[in-house]
Amino acid sequence: MGAVSFFADIAGEMIAPILPLFIVSTLGAPATAVGLVDGAADLTASACRALGGWWSDRARRRKPTVLFGYSISALAKPLLALSAAWPAAMGARMLDRAGKGLRGSARDALIADSVDKSELGYAFGLHRAMDTAGAVLGPLAALALLRRGFDHRRIFEFAAVPAAASVLIVAAFVREARKPDAAPASERVGAPRARTPLPRAFWTFLAVYGLFALGNSSDSFLLLRARADGLSETRVILAYVLFNLVNASLAPATGRLADRWGRRRTVAAGLAVFTACYAGFALARASGVVWGLFALYGVYAALVEGSFRAVVSQFTDEGNRGTAHGVFQSVTGALAFSASVAAGLLWTRVGPAAPFVFGAACSALACAGLAAAATAA
Numbered sequence: 473m474g475a476v477s478f479f480a481d482i483a484g485e486m487i488a489p490i491l492p493l494f495i496v497s498t499l500g501a502p503a504t505a506v507g508l509v510d511g512a513a514d515l516t517a518s519a520c521r522a523l524g525g526w527w528s529d530r531a532r533r534r535k536p537t538v539l540f541g542y543s544i545s546a547l548a549k550p551l552l553a554l555s556a557a558w559p560a561a562m563g564a565r566m567l568d569r570a571g572k573g574l575r576g577s578a579r580d581a582l583i584a585d586s587v588d589k590s591e592l593g594y595a596f597g598l599h600r601a602m603d604t605a606g607a608v609l610g611p612l613a614a615l616a617l618l619r620r621g622f623d624h625r626r627i628f629e630f631a632a633v634p635a636a637a638s639v640l641i642v643a644a645f646v647r648e649a650r651k652p653d654a655a656p657a658s659e660r661v662g663a664p665r666a667r668t669p670l671p672r673a674f675w676t677f678l679a680v681y682g683l684f685a686l687g688n689s690s691d692s693f694l695l696l697r698a699r700a701d702g703l704s705e706t707r708v709i710l711a712y713v714l715f716n717l718v719n720a721s722l723a724p725a726t727g728r729l730a731d732r733w734g735r736r737r738t739v740a741a742g743l744a745v746f747t748a749c750y751a752g753f754a755l756a757r758a759s760g761v762v763w764g765l766f767a768l769y770g771v772y773a774a775l776v777e778g779s780f781r782a783v784v785s786q787f788t789d790e791g792n793r794g795t796a797h798g799v800f801q802s803v804t805g806a807l808a809f810s811a812s813v814a815a816g817l818l819w820t821r822v823g824p825a826a827p828f829v830f831g832a833a834c835s836a837l838a839c840a841g842l843a844a845a846a847t848a849a
Contacts, residue, residue, distance in 0.1 A: 473538075473583055473646060474602030476638045480542060481603050483549060483635035484568075485610025486617075486627055489712040491552075492692040493705060494561070494624040501558040503696060507816020509562045510690035511809040513569040518805025520573030525798020528578035529791060538582065539642045541575025544568075546635035553628035573805070577797035584785035584793055585649040592785050593735055596778035597727020604720035604773075606634075611709045611716070618706070670796055674787040677736065678800055680841040681780060684743055685807035687750075687834025689815035689827050694753065694769065700824055702759040711766040718770025723778055730779040736842055739783065742775030743839035747832045754828035 492506045499505075524541060528534045548568035555561035580596075587595040610631075617627050691712075698708045730738040749768045756762055781797070788796040815827035 473579060474599050476542065476641045476646065477579075477599065477603035478606040478638075479634040479641065480545065480638035481606030482610040482613065483546070483631040483633075483638070485607040485712075485716070486614040486631040486634075487549070487552065487610075488607075488691070489611045489695055489709045490614055490618075490624050490627060490705075491561075491565075492695055493699070493708075495558050496696075498624055499555070499558045499561065503819050504816040505558045506692050506696065507690070507812045507814075507819075509558060509565055510692050511812035511816075512562050513565040514690070514805050514812060515809035516566040517569035517573035517576070518802040518809065520570045521577045521805060522795075522798040522802040524574035525577030525581065525794035525796070525801075528581055528794035533648060534578045534582035534585070534794065535642070535646055535648055537578040538575045538646065539639070541571040541573070541578070542635075542639045542642055544571030544574065546571075546632060546639050549632040549635050550629055553625040573801070577801055578794055580781050580785070580797045581794040582646075582649065584781075584788075585790055589786055591731060592782035593727040593730030593738070593779060594724065595727070596781045596785075597723045597725070597730070597774075600727075600774075600778040601720045601723035604716050604723060607716035608713055608720055610634075611713045615706060615709045618709075668789055668792050670792060670799070671787050674784065674796060674800075676845060677783055677787075677842075678803060680838055680845065681739070681800075682803055682807055683841065684746075684835050684838035685804040686811055687831035688746075688808060689811040689831060690808070692812075693815050693819065693827055694766070696819075697753050697756070697824055697828070698759075698762045698766070701756055701762050703762060707759075711763060714763065715766040715770040715773070718767050719773040719777070722771065722774035726774045727778045727782070730782055735779050735783045735786065736845060738779040739776050740839050740842035742772050742779065743835050743842065745772040745775060747835040747839060750828045750832035750835065754825040754832065 495501045495506050495509060496503065524537050528537045545568050548564050548571065551567065552561060552564040555564055583595055583599055584592060614627050617630060695708050695712060698711055699705070703711060726738060745768060749765055749772055752761065752765045752768070756765060784796050784800050785793060811831070814830070818826035818830060
């Protein structure tokens with residue numbers, strides 16, 4: 473699954489750093505449209521995450537859902553190149569994120585099924601490192617294509633190649649961690665079976681983390697902020713590469729840290745870093761400062777992105793793990809939709825610093841709540 477995510481992220485991150493620039497410069501849309509496109513994509517992914525996770529639990533198989541999700545995302549890449557206006561780009565992006573949503577919770581459950589609970593943090597950290605290594609190469613590939621004279625649309629077409637590779641790897645090499653056919657007939661697809669309810673600790677974690685998600689707008693606004701602070705298009709892409717490089721380099725180590733120190737404590741530490749980072753973006757006026765902030769943003773991602781998946785996994789078992797990941801990612805994704813739309817409005821009507829002030833405030837409150845919960849535990 474790490475290899476699958478590596479190629480999928482090359483494809484996705486060839487698109488991510490230039491998509492807001494494509495929407496604003498090529499399609500002539502305002503910053504509000506960037507928020508709507510990213511927000512609608514997040515909302516679509518959220519709805520599909522719940523469905524994908526629930527179905528993988530019901531079917532007692534993860535791979536078919538994962539394969540279907542990666543296939544939809546691969547098909548969406550060339551459609552983005554055909555967009556003549558920002559609503560068309562939004563439709564293609566929503567299709568791409570539908571695939572991401574369907575596969576995401578089932579994939580996370582598949583990974584958790586494959587390891588001992590004592591190593592959940594490291595397993596997700598390792599997966600995130602391989603995923604993010606693709607996110608390092610993707611923008612560099614996009615930059616190389618830009619320098620060779622290819623426009624944004626052609627880059628979107630090229631992104632379909634690694635996306636197709638990810639689909640082929642799932643089909644040929646991914647195996648289930650367990651054999652569902654060995655289950656009693658009463659527990660097979662279509663037959664009712666007892667479900668372990670999601671524990672109170674899961675819902676508490678979701679509520680506190682959801683506060684953070686409410687202010688965690690799309691990374692597109694970080695890229696627009698860097699552009700507004702004087703970075704060229706090339707340097708914006710390289711700053712994004714720096715963020716992913718730091719994330720990929722630190723993710724396995726922060727995963728081990730989460731297993732030993734405490735997963736909720738590690739998430740809380742990551743949110744503290746996020747708060748400082750967003751406060752920095754709100755105050756930044758010099759392009760030189762932006763580079764350091766993107767590196768700091770990579771530290772936040774390394775601390776949080778694998779650890780929160782490990783927290784969700786530790787509260788579940790094989791019978792409800794996909795559902796738990798689906799519910800968690802659906803709720804936080806819906807809040808991310810609100811965050812992105814609000815960020816677009818704040819940017820347009822208040823100023824470029826406003827989304828980052830709001831995000832820092834939400835993160836600080838969530839950090840305090842998680843720290844208190846981790847201490848109580």
